[in-house]
Amino acid sequence: MSARLMIPSDVAPAATRKAFGSALQKLGATDDKIVVLDADLSKSTMSMHFAKEFPDRFYEMGIQEANMIGTAAGLALSGYTPFCCSFACFLTGRFDQIKMSVAYSEARVRLIGTHAGVGIGPDGYSQQGLEDLATMRSLPGMLVLQPGDDLEAAQMVEHLATDPRPAYMRLTRQNVARVHDDNYKFKPGVFPQLIGGDDIAIFATGGTVGYAVDAALRLHDAGVKARVYNASSIKPVDEKAIVEAAQQTKGLLTVEDHNVLGGLGGAVTEVVTEKHPARVLRHGVHDVFGESGSPEDLYKHHKLDADGIFDVAQGFYKSLTA
Amino acid sequence: MKSPDVIDKASLEQTAVKLRRDILTMLEKAGSGHPGGSLSAIDIILTLYSGEMRYDPKEPRAEMRDRFVLSKGHGVPALYAVMADKGFFPREDLLTLRELGSKLQGHPANALLPGIEASTGSLGQGLSVAQGIALAAQLKGSKQDPAWRVYCLCGDGEVQEGQIWEVALSAPHLGAHNLTAIIDSNKAQIDGLVEDVMPLGALVEKFAQFGWHTQRIDGHDIDAIRQALKAARDETTRPSVIVADTIKGKGVSFMESDIVGWHGKTPNREELEKALQELPS
Numbered sequence: 001m002s003a004r005l006m007i008p009s010d011v012a013p014a015a016t017r018k019a020f021g022s023a024l025q026k027l028g029a030t031d032d033k034i035v036v037l038d039a040d041l042s043k044s045t046m047s048m049h050f051a052k053e054f055p056d057r058f059y060e061m062g063i064q065e066a067n068m069i070g071t072a073a074g075l076a077l078s079g080y081t082p083f084c085c086s087f088a089c090f091l092t093g094r095f096d097q098i099k100m101s102v103a104y105s106e107a108r109v110r111l112i113g114t115h116a117g118v119g120i121g122p123d124g125y126s127q128q129g130l131e132d133l134a135t136m137r138s139l140p141g142m143l144v145l146q147p148g149d150d151l152e153a154a155q156m157v158e159h160l161a162t163d164p165r166p167a168y169m170r171l172t173r174q175n176v177a178r179v180h181d182d183n184y185k186f187k188p189g190v191f192p193q194l195i196g197g198d199d200i201a202i203f204a205t206g207g208t209v210g211y212a213v214d215a216a217l218r219l220h221d222a223g224v225k226a227r228v229y230n231a232s233s234i235k236p237v238d239e240k241a242i243v244e245a246a247q248q249t250k251g252l253l254t255v256e257d258h259n260v261l262g263g264l265g266g267a268v269t270e271v272v273t274e275k276h277p278a279r280v281l282r283h284g285v286h287d288v289f290g291e292s293g294s295p296e297d298l299y300k301h302h303k304l305d306a307d308g309i310f311d312v313a314q315g316f317y318k319s320l321t322a
Numbered sequence: 323m324k325s326p327d328v329i330d331k332a333s334l335e336q337t338a339v340k341l342r343r344d345i346l347t348m349l350e351k352a353g354s355g356h357p358g359g360s361l362s363a364i365d366i367i368l369t370l371y372s373g374e375m376r377y378d379p380k381e382p383r384a385e386m387r388d389r390f391v392l393s394k395g396h397g398v399p400a401l402y403a404v405m406a407d408k409g410f411f412p413r414e415d416l417l418t419l420r421e422l423g424s425k426l427q428g429h430p431a432n433a434l435l436p437g438i439e440a441s442t443g444s445l446g447q448g449l450s451v452a453q454g455i456a457l458a459a460q461l462k463g464s465k466q467d468p469a470w471r472v473y474c475l476c477g478d479g480e481v482q483e484g485q486i487w488e489v490a491l492s493a494p495h496l497g498a499h500n501l502t503a504i505i506d507s508n509k510a511q512i513d514g515l516v517e518d519v520m521p522l523g524a525l526v527e528k529f530a531q532f533g534w535h536t537q538r539i540d541g542h543d544i545d546a547i548r549q550a551l552k553a554a555r556d557e558t559t560r561p562s563v564i565v566a567d568t569i570k571g572k573g574v575s576f577m578e579s580d581i582v583g584w585h586g587k588t589p590n591r592e593e594l595e596k597a598l599q600e601l602p603s
């Protein structure tokens with residue numbers, strides 16, 4: 001595997017919520033079972049595009065997330081495919097409704113949580129989904145996805161039209177770099193490997209993937225052969241990739257714009273400790289509340305930008321080889 | 323606890339203009355935030371802190387204070403402007419709004435800024451917290467003579483949240499008569515007008531049916547706000563709700579004429595200048 005990504009330089013960074021909005025609108029035209037619900041955030045979640053084109057299949061629920069989730073469950077149990085949209089924090093904040101009416105009822109609801117993590121910036125902690133991967137992952141039978149770029153986000157939307165499981169998809173407010181080429185095909189349970197290398201393995205997800213790629217390219221230049229996976233399928237995880245990385249490299253680094261407890265870091269650690277014990281460093285928001293700040297300042301502060309990931313990875317590699 | 327200074331109406335109206343300027347100035351500097359719902363709420367919040375509530379800005383966590391919960395947390399620039407004016411923190415701090423490390427978070431954070439009573443920003447939750455604060459005042463004092471009063475400001479869009487209606491049911495039953503809820507009825511939310519998104523119907527009558535003492539007022543008329551707060555204070559058995567008719571973006575003509583558009587968009591330099599001209603200091 002080459003150390004360089006084959007992405008045309010004219011591809012502009014794009015928010016995964018934006019790709020979601022366009023893909024959902026497209027899907028609406030070919031699948032009349034698709035219905036969409038939003039809770040007074042359609043301009044932010046980008047469900048407004050579907051709403052405009054298919055007003056009869058769009059439900060504006062007002063500021064009523066619990067009611068929206070239950071209603072979506074009813075639609076799903078009656079043969080429709082509801083996409084239920086809000087900010088990640090407000091949606092997954094209604095955990096019991098998701099647990100009972102969606103997961104335990106095996107209702108094929110597609111929960112779409114946008115504005116993931118500290119990457120949303122100045123609105124601060126109350127609007128930052130930072131625990132959603134942990135809680136959604138704890139529900140039996142739930143598919144939990146987080147695209148690494150806009151191309152993958154669009155493919156996930158198509159996938160969700162037919163997948164039989166209840167699902168949660170986590171999207172960014174901010175633009176993210178393209179990391180996949182046009183030949184990429186998303187599959188649940190598979191972490192696409194973006195960069196090869198046998199010194200350490202970086203598992204990045206969501207808004208941090210592009211930065212992890214940048215950091216890895218610089219690590220290669222600095223003599224540390226870092227491999228990078230886009231950990232976009234949070235549940236099920238790619239056990240094969242995790243075990244291979246544990247066998248073939250000196251240590252695994254997880255990177256996520258989420259609390260280090262229970263999200264990707266938790267998922268990777270669980271597999272490693274049971275299947276092939278190895279050193280894992282969980283990097284992300286280190287069990288603190290999020291805060292206000294510009295997205296750039298916050299990524300720098302939490303060492304989630306390319307510089308930060310480079311430093312953390314280099315320090316980790318040194319500790320492994322010391 | 324200091325008894326409140328009652329400030330005359332004319333100088334309070336002057337202060338309200340100054341605080342509208344502060345709100346717009348800090349939002350322009352921050353580059354993000356919510357002008358519409360801050361400007362609709364400022365007269366209510368200022369009036370609460372100017373004679374109605376008992377508090378000491380130098381001792382913001384003094385036990386025997388009255389409490390204010392801003393359930394519509396995104397309107398916090400209005401609360402910060404009032405707090406700075408009353409001396410909770412230096413006025414220059416307003417310009418740190420939403421910056422990394424600032425105690426002036428984009429939505430209220432009570433652990434970071436003394437004087438903020440509850441962390442809000444996820445709509446629908448503040449009124450329950452206020453109810454708990456009201457019950458605590460009755461435990462501390464007595465049912466007849468609670469140790470403090472609590473005031474809670476909600477948005478009209480926010481009232482769509484089911485939890486609000488749980489409090490509507492519980493507060494009269496629990497006898498939370500020292501709780502005053504104020505609904506900032508500015509008629510708009512994010513996706514459109516409240517009337518189009520999810521209408522509330524006869525709000526005053528609904529609360530009355532649940533057993534609340536109800537009033538409906540002009541939320542920009544300081545005398546009306548004062549009288550309503552006094553009537554709520556005089557009510558000795560039921561919780562009180564004041565539905566305040568307000569204008570989103572009040573004071574800035576181009577915001578008043580596009581109330582949905584100015585929910586969560588901040589003015590640029592030029593727009594700020596234009597707005598400040600309409601608010602002579």
Ligand SMILES: Cc1ncc(C[n+]2csc(CCOP(=O)(O)OP(=O)(O)O)c2C)c(N)n1
Pocket residue numbers: 039040041063065090356358359360362394396397443444445446476477478479480481506508509510511512570585
């Ligand atoms: C639980 C929850 N859902 C969604 C939001 C996003 N949101 C922020 S402000 C707002 C509209 C609020 O409308 P309203 O209560 O009428 O406030 P105002 O018009 O006074 O600004 C929404 C939906 C939120 N903060 N909390």
